[in-house]
Amino acid sequence: MNTWISHSTNLEAVKYMGAPLPLRWFLLMASFLAMSVAMFGQTSANPGANGPYIKKAVDRGIAVEASIEPVDPAARGRAFREGDSATFRFRFADATTNQPLQGAYPIAWMALNPDGRTPKCTELVQGLLNSNFLSRPELELNSYYVLAMNDDATISVVDPLFGYGNSKLLTLLRLDSPAEDWALSSDGDRLFVSTPDTSAIVVIDTRAWKIIGRVELPGHPGRIGLQPDGSNVWVAFDGPLAGATESGVVAISTTTLKTAARITTGKGAHAMAFSSDSRYLAVTNAGDGTVSLIALQSLSRLKQFHSGGQPVSIVFSLLSQMFYVSNQGEGTILVFEPKEEREIARIQAEPGLGQIKAAPRGRLVFVVNPERSLVHIIDSASNQMVQTAPVEKGPDQIVFSDKLAYIRHRDSETVLMVPLEISGGKGKLVSLVDFPGGQHPFGKVSRPSPADGFAQAPGENAMLVANAADKAIYYYQEGMAAPMGSFSNFGREPRAILVVDRSLRQRAPGVYETTAQLPHPGSYSLALLVDSPRVVQCFPVLVESNPDLENHAGVKVEFAKQEVPALVGHSVHVHFLIADGSNDAPRPNLQDVRVLAILEPGTWHDRLSVTQEGNGVYGIDFTPPATGSYVFAVESPSVGLSFNRSPKMRMTVVADNASH
16 A cells, blocks of 8 residues: 655746756856855844845955845835745945945845745855756746747747756736737847737836837838837838828837837838947838838938849848848849948849848858748958858748857758858858757748747857747757757747846946846745855845735645665556645646656656546656666646646665566
């Protein structure tokens, strides 16, 4: 007879993943473990008291001030609650001179105190630096969010922690109609989204994850771009409403959300590009075969260039300070210089050209031809085409990391990579490597978006890849043969993705801050680490339940205890009960239950199929491949059960001596 081990947890209706740490974390960990760091004092203020949360400490001559402020002004006069969006701010200064300390590069976490007890700070920070999938903090203040533009007029906001195929859905933003394109402000606090079916721009506050504005347009909006100085966001519109005849661009102030200008350019779909000095905007007019040059200071049109048949894409080169326009119909690339308002060159390729993009340093300009499955590379120093490569079917999008050009294909799931350092040699073969970006071709999407389907992971040599048909986003680490992991987009097509970096960043001399959502209720330690100069501090934080959120009592998972060790190579049956956390009622017929088995310390893992055994009991058959200690965790997103919040069962596996 089995003995049940009972574990109960209050679970969020979300999923998590474990993430590869940036290199700086590993260096910090090595430094931390190599040095003996003394325990530093904590403040004794009541962490649950109303009023501003400000904690201060002095550590080896460095004055540290930690503060937490809810984004919503209405929440600033009460205790912290689960789900509150809050700004975490750290100030560092010389304790004697009060001079701000810059270049500190802090990292911080919120870790749940075990049984409500406050752990020793140095031990807590050491554990956080060594955290893995099974022991992650409840909140990391050193990460980023991934936004997915979905097919069902929603935007998923995901906290990605990669490793074992999970993610945390922070929120789902609902729009009036599907998005077409988007642009993020330079500080990452506002997102501007074009919605053609409702002829509007939606403005989203990415700190509170709320829609804060809506701007009506005279036509159906398409591409959208942020002026480099951040003063205006520009929206191209076409397909005018009844009674309107114009087609062009609208400038919207990023501070007042009022229309600053409306300029008629030409007919047809539009693409846009800005000069790096915020002096010029160039807009393509596919229906007229023209490109409009606009002066951003005077908000007026300067000149109309005749580009040729159907200009479809445009880019500005930092090196040459010129615009490059790809013409689909004639297969030419128009090059013009905005300051003198003159055409510089026309580079001949072949009909069918598509997107054109400039590499980060500006010298190499890439252009794809989806119809002929080609990629051309232009040297902007000479304005000559120097390399051409045949690629997979239908190349339609180019995205750059610091070292590579990533090329997506409409008719294939293959992603090609071109190393930038060895590209651009005239007449030389283009070096190509590839990896599978999913299981289905990227072109299998119900409603394509011109926005990027790839995004670089901040602080990492890694790329996030959206595959709409897979309804998943993949994490690819440069140098690998395949993605390291993926996370579900919760049954929705990720038509495009965008990254909002929420790592601690310096906003003023000696002041570092980020914004995050407070985790589930409990007593926490806000742990802070600065490597140089060495600072280790922990501050108490109390988070209360939020009556405005749906009350999830959670679920209870009870594993059947294994009476004897399992034998390597022999199948063993493990079963467990899933019950309601509030009344112990069994939860049968859950269709999304999965079990993750991990050989400690994480050198091997596998997902196991689950069978239903009736009355809320589920089972797996597991054949351990090696001796050691195994950990089992359960996931069922439909009831808010995630792997890292799941209770764990450990199993010891020994050698089968009888087989020798």
